[in-house]
Amino acid sequence: MDVCVLLFSLPEPLSGVIEGISAGMFLIGMLIAVISLLVYRQRVRKVAVQESPVVRMSMWKQGPTSGMYVGVRSSRRISSPVKAAHFESHLTKLQADSNYLLSEEFEDLKDVGRNQPLDAARLPENRGKNRYNNILPYDSTRVKLSYLEDDPCSDFINASYIPGNNFRREYIATQGPLPGTKDDFWRMVWEHNVYNVVMVTQCVEKGRVKCDHYWPADREPLYYGDLVVQMLSESVLAEWTIREFKISYEGRPSFPRVVRHFHYTVWPDHGVPETTQSLIEFVRTVRDYIDRAPSTGATVVHCSAGVGRTGTFMVLDRVLQQLDSIGTVDVYGCVFDLRLHRSHMVQTEYQYSFLHQCVRDVLRARKLRSEQENPLYPIYENFNPDYYRDFVYTGR
Known part of the structure; x- marks a missing residue:
């Protein structure tokens, strides 16, 4: 009996050893799996960074003097350049599934620049100078007038100062003047050496006042503070009006300045013009005058709030210059840059989409011109030349 008990008790320690070895192998296998997963994820991240052409950042405050971004890290894109030859296919992707990717892009811009202080605009003494209490200039980019x-x-x-392709303070985006800020508007034009003013709103739209009538209605000069403004000429066209004003300081009437006023009259609030051709031609016209101006002073652009239509005009001006100079366009990057300097620039997704349509139509018009010059040039699929025949630009 004793021998039998001894024989049957031997397997007990052997089974314990086997269980211990199995547990150890399981832990080692789990450790190897975790390490492999971490290595794989790290490689994927490196590949993603190498393949992505955009720069990313977490804080969007920009120093207007240095032009440098603060708080950069790899989680936020600030640009998305597209070559002209690839733009049509790029836009097709953005517009797929009911503009899904385009909507995502616009949503991605929602909070850009919004972490900047607005202390001056919120002072009790200045609240009445703001047309809308949610559209205020940042302290870091606001235009300052001389003290009175x-x-x-x-x-x-x-x-607000807005950067362009040529200068960091190429534009001034502002609201439509109020009855109590008309003098300030003309003082800004005078003090900041402005030669061109772009207005992309009507004074009254759908029964609501969007902008006060801040210029002389006839040839009779008017006083705005210490400044005298007189209309020299007015050319009324189908979709815009060009005026010339002589502006002089009351104490120095012998040193006047001529300011051009470009008034686009067919752009509804929060909407877009009926055709891309109309706005493109207007922007081209203004740019030609700006390039011939005797000074490099900023160009003032305003609508009602100074963000939606104003921002759309500025972005279109910038991307058309990009196409002409480098053959690449960056709508997203331009809007991003503008929103660092003033909130809500290009206010609606509709306006953001319209900018892409403008670029597409400019490129199609160029394509048509090339086809006319060279009949063997390949033709776009589903392309209707009748729509673009009057849309071709020469010398571009």
Whole structure:
């Protein structure tokens, strides 16, 4: 009996050893699997960074003097350049599934620049100078006027410096003047050496006042503070009007300045013009005048709030220059840059989409011109030349 008990008790320690080995092998296998997963994810991240052409950032505040971004990390794109030859296919992807990717792009821009202080605009003394209480200039990019007498708030106007392709302060985006800020508007034009003013709103739209009538209605000069403004000429066209004003300082009437006023009259609030051709031709016209201006002073652009139609005009001006100079367009990057300097620039997804349509139609018009010059040039699929025949630009 003792021998039998001894024989049957031997397997017990052997089974314990086997269980221990199995547990160890399981833990080692789990460790190898975790390490392999971490290595794989790290490789995927490196490939993604190498393949992505965009720069990303977490904080969107930009120093207007240095032009440098602050707080950069790899989680936020700031540009998305597309070559002209690839733009048509790029837009097709954005518009697929009811503009799904385009909507995502626009949503991605929602909070850009919104972490900047607005202290000057929120001062009690300045609140009445803002047409809308949610459209305010950032302290870092606001346009400052000279102080008047002992008024410490007389330097404020709801206007922001906006960068262009040529200068960091190429534009001034501002709201449509109020009855109490018309003098400030003309003072800004005078003090900041402005030669061109672009207005992309009507004074009254759908029964609502969008902008005060801030210029002389006839040849009779009007006083705006210490400035005298007189209309020299007015050319009324189907979709815009071009005026010329002589502006002079009351104390120095012998040193006047001529300011051109480009008034686009067929752009509904929060909407877009009926055709891309109309706005493109207007932007081209303004750009030609700006390039011939005797000074490099900023160009003032305003609608009602100074963000939606104003931003759309500026972005279109910039991307058309990009196409002409480098053959690449970056709608997303331009809107991103503008929103660092003033909130809500290009205010609606409809306006953002319209900018892409404008670029597409310019490229199609160029394609048509090439086809006319060279009949053997390949033709776009589903392309209707009748729509674009009058849309071709020469010398571009």
